[in-house]
Amino acid sequence: METEKQEELLKVNNLAISFYNKSGEVQAVRGITYTLHKGEVLGIVGESGSGKSVSSHGILRLTPDTGKVKSGEILFHGKDILKMSKKELQELRGNKIAMIFQDPMTSLDPLFTVEYQLDESLKKHTKLDAQARKKRMIELLNLVGINQPERRVKQYPYEFSGGMRxxxxxxxxLSCDPELLIADEPTTALDVTIQAQIVELLKELKDKLGMAIIFITHDLGVVSEICDKIIVMYAGKIVEEGTSRQIFYERKHPYTEGLLASVPKLDTDSSEKLKPIKGNPPDMSCVKPGCAFAPRCGCAMQICVREEAPECELNETHNVSCWQIIKKAMEGQVTANGKE
Incomplete structure (x- = not known):
């Protein structure tokens, strides 16, 4: 019998999303596959333009009109979201799956009170009367640590700080107790101390409510605090996937290594310079053969330029797509548990 932790909640199969303009096709997401279990926190990391947000917006079919899902399945409790009717989608969005968008400064409408905006979702997805909805709003503001909720609920967004927004x-x-929360860079526009508070809050809420979270960010320091497993994306593809410990301490892909080397550390000598990843991300409107990271990789081989590396399963939780690792595995330099 499966435990709650092992129960599969979301399965993304070979998802590909492209955008179209006068210049042609921009391949934002190029066939990604991953699984999320109930109560699990999945981190999706990578540079801007790697496809993190586009792939997650696709889960709720929020891709703009210029975009198109070219292939794949998005199974929520085994049902394909891409095949749902408009009515089914309306029941899903904000109810079973909720999303926190990137910028709290612009995500709230400045013309309406917090009460009005909280009430919209409750009216849509619950059968609570006005008094019960008001009580629920106060509970929610208390839950996320807002003081004097009875007074603050009647205020406008401009009366709140960035962290409070x-x-x-x-x-x-959280108003309708979702099973899955998608947090799209929820700490990007906030200062460091507020970031820490928001991450701690999400950890507490995850434990209290038992929901799964997809946490999208470019900040590896943030994901280390909250995620059970991490997906590293580059140029619209997953280049490495593993548990939090595997990504931070047993990482294999050169891009993952480069991301971590770019993060300042407390124990680093102040005179020591950071090591940024050289070069720029590829132009996704003209995807070339081979590994997209090859032009920026210090250990690229000839085959890297010619062919994309297949996924190499180091163990049941750790996968990487890199010819160097495949070569080492064939030579016996990488063991079944991913150790070199």
Whole structure:
């Protein structure tokens, strides 16, 4: 019998999303596959333009009109979201799956009170009367740590700080007790101390409510605090996937290594310079054969330029797509548990 932790909640199969303009096709997401279990926190990391947000917006079919899902399945409790009717989607969005968008400064409408905006979701997805909805709103603001909720709920977004607005956004997302929360860079526009508070809040809420979270960010320091497993994306593809420990301490892909080397560390000598990844991300409107990271990789081989590396399964939780690792595995330099 499966435990709650092992129960499969979301399965993304070979998802590909492209955008179209006058210049042609931009391949934003190029066939990604991953699984999320109930109560699990999945981190998706990578540079801007790697496809993190586009892939997650696709889960709720929020891809703009210029975009198109070219292939794949998005199975939620075994049902394909891409085949759902508009009515089924309306029941899903904000109810079973909720989303916190990137910028708390612009995600709330400045013309309406917090009460009005919280009430919208409750009216849509619950059968609570006005008094019960008001009580629920106060509970939600209390839950996310907003003081004097009875007074603050009647205020406008401009009367809140950035961190408090983000807490309101989280309260809105949690209003209908979702099974899955998608947090799209929820700490990007906030200062470091507020970032830490938001991450700690999400950890507490995850434990209290038992929901699964997809946490999208370019900040590896943030994902280390909250995620059970991590997906590293580059140029619209997953280049490495593993548990939090595997990505931070047993990482294999040169891009993952480069991301971590770019993060400042407390124990680093102040005179020592950071090591940024040289070069720029590829132009996704003209995808070339081979590994997209090859032009920026210090250990690229000839085959890297010619062919994309297949996924190499190091163990049941750790996968990497890199010819160097495949070569080492064939030579016996990488063991079944991923150790070199």
């Amino acid at each position: 983000q807490r309101v956004m989280i309260a809105m997302a």
